[in-house]
Amino acid sequence: MATLQDIGVSAGINILSAFVFFIIFAVLRLQPFNDRVYFSKWYLKGLRSSPARGGAFAQRFVNLDFRSYMKFLNWMPEALKMPEPELIDHAGLDSVVYLRIYWLGLKIFAPIAVLAWAVLVPVNWTNNTLEMAKHLRNVTSSDIDKLSVSNIPEYSVRFWTHIVMAYAFTIWTCYVLMKEYETIANMRLQFVASEARRPDQFTVLVRNVPPDADESVSELVEHFFLVNHPDNYLTHQVVCNANKLADLVKEKKKLQNWLDYYQLKYARNNTQRIVVKLGFLGLWGKKVDAIEHYIAEIDKISKEIGKEREEVVNDPKSIMPAAFVSFKTRWAAAVCAQTQQTRNPTQWLTEWAPEPRDVYWSNLAIPYVSLTVRRLIMHVAFFFLTFFFIIPIAFVQSLATIEGIEKAAPFLKVIVEDKFMKSVIQGFLPGIALKLFLAFLPSILMIMSKFEGFTSISSLERRSAFRYYIFNLVNVFLASVITGAAFEQLNSFLNQSPNQIPKTIGVAIPMKATFFITYIMVDGWAGVAGEILMLKPLIMFHLKNAFLVKTEKDREEAMDPGSIGFNTGEPRIQLYFLLGLVYAPVTPMLLPFILVFFALAYIVYRHQIINVYNQEYESAAAFWPDVHGRVIAALVISQLLLMGLLGTKHAALAAPFLIALPVLTIGFHHFCKGRYEPAFIRYPLQEAMMKDTLETAREPNLNLKGYLQNAYIHPVFKGDEDDDDIDDKLGKFEDEAIIVPTKRQSRRNTPAPSRISGESSPSLPFSGKLV
């Protein structure tokens, strides 16, 4: 058991390491050659240009102005300065609402912490149960336990304080949650209302267009909507299956990178040709001239791309039974997205089109039955992943012993038998399997969500976040409280009575307080402080800068600003909500640590959002119902555990009085769901009508069809206009041509042959970048 001193030392270490991170960060960010890593958002917005141009040579890379180092914590007030409306403008609503999750934590836990310290701590402290236990039964206990509910004797009337406090905490949390839900629902609606014209406001995604023998998908869609939405239909865009093409383009980009790398190398050291081996990882195989090899490879793949592109455009089989249908007014789009089209509810499925950036293209063609099956499979798979992931890992761990390696690969015997290596392997290898798994877990969950068939990146991330939260709940929270792997817990829970489970966990809760305090400091304090260093993007940027970058554009691409990463970030915050709510009535000692986490994370992420992160899509805070629901879940869990704990303490009437709490909380949740959730799912007709009316008044001659014609083109085709250097002119011409829809249409069907033949010419090494 840790004493207060131990906690103090641990806190000191973690605060110190956080400070060290901040100092390193302060030094690094002031160096001009890191500027693009720590201010990438501004570069991407075009509001900041490279400081590396002009000035003394040394000053281009190192900041020699020592005064700037003195104010090394300056970024903190700086980060708080930008007002919210400006921040929404700067980084989008998603990021701002994401920040409000931390803010919500502060709002919930600051008053709870004050109340708990003012009432519960004195009530707990002025007992001597633990002291007596020490004398009588030689049970040791820490000072922290003295502040917790453990210090109150059984049958005590003092438990009434805890019950009243549990009510107070619940009411306060619900009140804050409701206010916050209301605020965010309003923010979302205001954001949607005040936004500039966006293609997704007019567009509906139609899936599962039934096959028709006589008509192509495009004709079918047009006829269907002309008949069923006669006054409102404007235009549509069928979806092509360009997954293979996208893969080829990606592959080509990789080859191009290698070519650039070797060309740069050759340019610096002109004396000799560079030779590479073709085998695995370049370790063996035929030796060839690197530059020539890659030029040939790129040439080959360019031809393939050309062929594939032609196929995608011309082959009716590559047209997927899905389309983006645009309407003349927002009102009509809102109507179409919210209604059922035909008597078969698995055909002509309509939903709001996600933002063009947000579309997950590969999933648009999945038929309805397949979706149900996929969902079921993924539910089952996730169940096994959560409860039994430890089994294959234990198996790998058993292999990863000295004997296992010697058996599997006898030729490694010499290395393995070495004393130093032996100790490394024994100390390191068994753990690495678990660490690797946990590092890859978010990606695994993301793949699972993709398999499930969601059509937008934001919904993929939301589903992954939900699963990550469940995984954390079972494998971090529960596994820490009742020591044991998840499947052991599952087994013991199946064999325990339902009202025994909260007791088992509840009793263990106060004993784990010191563990979780340490966890909060390591993961929450030092971890968040470490986030600001951006170590991985920093290293990657400098590596790319050294080996690949030739032009300013390359340098821009070398930046990896990242994003808030909702799928991993939000479940992590939720763990702190859970800990705070569970421990508030039990061990109030923990609350200040939670508060520090929320405050620190708020500042750090606000800074990151302002200066670094580049959100890839905008879902207008569509994730808030999930956040709200999970805090409610944490609240209910905390109430059940408190009931269990007090039950074992023989707190006479505790259980009957507490049982109303989860019932009321769930009732509150239903109320909030009905009251606010529709704002995140549906688009009210009144709002749509208002915007439509305003727009018609302002821009009576708007060519909406031209505006929407190309909004939802697969990014592989869009790439044409964005990435081309040589074809810029053609691209511009096309951009203008958008206004005449027939022209564009014809181009999509018969791609200009001159471009393809141009690409296949080996005499133009840079033409490979055309695609």
Add this chain to the structure above:
Amino acid sequence: MATLQDIGVSAGINILSAFVFFIIFAVLRLQPFNDRVYFSKWYLKGLRSSPARGGAFAQRFVNLDFRSYMKFLNWMPEALKMPEPELIDHAGLDSVVYLRIYWLGLKIFAPIAVLAWAVLVPVNWTNNTLEMAKHLRNVTSSDIDKLSVSNIPEYSVRFWTHIVMAYAFTIWTCYVLMKEYETIANMRLQFVASEARRPDQFTVLVRNVPPDADESVSELVEHFFLVNHPDNYLTHQVVCNANKLADLVKEKKKLQNWLDYYQLKYARNNTQRIVVKLGFLGLWGKKVDAIEHYIAEIDKISKEIGKEREEVVNDPKSIMPAAFVSFKTRWAAAVCAQTQQTRNPTQWLTEWAPEPRDVYWSNLAIPYVSLTVRRLIMHVAFFFLTFFFIIPIAFVQSLATIEGIEKAAPFLKVIVEDKFMKSVIQGFLPGIALKLFLAFLPSILMIMSKFEGFTSISSLERRSAFRYYIFNLVNVFLASVITGAAFEQLNSFLNQSPNQIPKTIGVAIPMKATFFITYIMVDGWAGVAGEILMLKPLIMFHLKNAFLVKTEKDREEAMDPGSIGFNTGEPRIQLYFLLGLVYAPVTPMLLPFILVFFALAYIVYRHQIINVYNQEYESAAAFWPDVHGRVIAALVISQLLLMGLLGTKHAALAAPFLIALPVLTIGFHHFCKGRYEPAFIRYPLQEAMMKDTLETAREPNLNLKGYLQNAYIHPVFKGDEDDDDIDDKLGKFEDEAIIVPTKRQSRRNTPAPSRISGESSPSLPFSGKLV
């Protein structure tokens, strides 16, 4: 333990009693004076007129044609003759689909019974476990148990048969369920499509219209929809709070009945005035002349009605914040019903208007927050009702002993001390409290649903049916399997581990087979046969006929044809589905009894629907998703119980192999929900558009506004036109006047004074029936 002989005797008795019922029925229905009871549907449709007119006096009341008695089971093939489309026309889709529930039972259980008898019975029979147990441990067992899974020894490989059969049963049930869901979804859509023009196709119920200081509700609604559905809005009808008026009208009708009764009595025996006492139940109080008294009372209440009516129409406070909004096309109504109107999802709530007959008027004005609270309260109340209803009843029972009565009412001592009365009280009274409660349970559940705030009678019935099902599941099925009151079960389940519960119940299942077989015969066979007698309506009809009926119209009102009674009937059928599915793999012996029930009930209810029942509303089979869901629930319960049973039998791999079944079944349920349920909730735009187009082509000059103007008037106001004898002319005039909307509007605001004064005149005794 019952032997096969016992079952045989019991079956004989029940079959005999069913036959007796049928013979009594055959005799009764052939008597002309019962004609209105047993053919009420035809009378209500105007297709059959009283046989009591003309002919010999005796023949008017008694059928003397003996040949007709010979063919006393003739009604059975008769009932099966009418083809389904004609039946839909005759009785509505609700009734036909309700019949299909029984048909579904036959389709599911006939093949299952054949398979189970062909495979499971031989497998079970050819063991001697029970025989050996008899010898070794002196355990007695019946022949039925020999056919059940109990006869298979532990660790036997024969359990594989049961596992395979469980899969076969599940797959077959799911297949039939899916086909049926599809058929009924199509029937519903076809019904809706082929229907004549109905007001609810064009109308949307708008609730929670926000209060506005400047405009009345009516103006507000008009402006809102003119702005937000500019091309489609047609007209609207605000909802008045006429609950008090409706009560008064009801009260007046009761008084009128008494007046009629006394007038008839006086007319028959002209010699003396009839005198009544005014006190409780006419037992004491002031004596007055009956006819004069009732005429005066009716006069008083008529005045009150007039005042209240004026108030309702003129007082803006009696206008509720709800309205029925009608649109120009079905398409527009479908759009409005399926979309959200404003950013506040608790205001301007739109939903499909129920059929005018189906509207439950009193609940239209409940605000949103109140709805959430009411729902929560009712959930909690229902929980207590289900698990703890036995406690107050036990309390009442403890009072209803001899001593209790003597204490409460000493003056009854003389009667109670009588020996015969004593035995009656002791044998009868304790049970009567429970019986009374069970008899009133459907009404209690209906009141709960009304309190919850549903706006249509069909949804009230659906909710009551759900609750009745849960109540039956806990208090009939579970309480019979594991003997003990519900709250004792609840307690033991809370203290048992989750995987112990299916075992506890599963083990008890085979032992209760004989009990349930008897139950099926008593409740299912004889009970259903008794239903056809229509005892209560028969007695009531003859009582009314003797004391109240003066005109042909009165006689029509004296008929009480009843309806299918979804709220009690459907949960009862579901109990048979549950029994059949649970016992199919365990004791196949039970299946033939279930089959007989379904076949018998199908014929009986088909006859009743054709000849007697008068469905009060038409929801176009909106209840089918509930029926489907409950059969799925029964399937999952049966699978879990089988798992529990086989678990105790040490059937090695049974559990892991069976666990996939509930998972797959739930997956299947989700698939069906997504695939078919929308057909029962939403109205596809394509269908609406098709009907609109057809209608415009057929009747280009249709005055839709006139048609819809008065569709949704509170029945109290509607009564004016329907019931009046004297005012028929005025009523007709108004019916024509509907076409000119302004006229009608003015009438509603300023009711013709002449009618009210006419009602208050005591010189016209029949004018009381005007309202």
